[in-house]
Amino acid sequence: MSDEAPRYLGLAPYLYYTDATEAVEWLTRVFGFREKVRYVDAAGEVFQATLLAGDAEIQVTAVDSTYWEAKGVDGPVGQLNVVYVDDVDAQYERVRAAVGESVELTTPQDQPYGARLFTVQDVGGNSWTFWQHISDVVDLPVGWQEIRAEDGQNAVTRKNIEQSEREHELG
Numbered sequence: 001m002s003d004e005a006p007r008y009l010g011l012a013p014y015l016y017y018t019d020a021t022e023a024v025e026w027l028t029r030v031f032g033f034r035e036k037v038r039y040v041d042a043a044g045e046v047f048q049a050t051l052l053a054g055d056a057e058i059q060v061t062a063v064d065s066t067y068w069e070a071k072g073v074d075g076p077v078g079q080l081n082v083v084y085v086d087d088v089d090a091q092y093e094r095v096r097a098a099v100g101e102s103v104e105l106t107t108p109q110d111q112p113y114g115a116r117l118f119t120v121q122d123v124g125g126n127s128w129t130f131w132q133h134i135s136d137v138v139d140l141p142v143g144w145q146e147i148r149a150e151d152g153q154n155a156v157t158r159k160n161i162e163q164s165e166r167e168h169e170l171g
Helices: 020-031 065-071 088-099 155-170
Strands: 014-017 034-040 046-053 056-062 080-084 115-121 127-133
Touching: 014 020, 020 034, 020 046, 020 056, 020 088, 088 115, 088 127
Parallel strands: 014 056, 080 127
Antiparallel strands: 034 046, 046 056, 115 127
């Protein structure tokens, strides 16, 4: 096993929808994602598609209730997808105009960690946060602190492991 850090090539959410054809249409129309490729069955319904948000890929697939029943669950466990944008207010207006009153949107809000964002759920119940970096100044609540990784390593985890090992040796 190598001590070298893995060289990641990307990360893509893989999202499940009962109607992937509807999801692809909705995500491209409402969010402005681009379609890279779709795979359809004999009836022309999407069973797998790749969408693009900038250069980031989003995988969309169709599943029915039997898929989840076989796994012993009612449906997918929730997840939040973050999409970085250069103008969150313009994206908010785009989404609001596309969905009207049919979908609940949070209004864009500045966050204490230097972001401005809003969140919306899509037709499949997946949550999407559109996020704009607005400041390098972080205004954390009293008692909170910012801890940055060192040399590409997770400094917090390393410190916690070292502390845990010392406690184990003493105890």
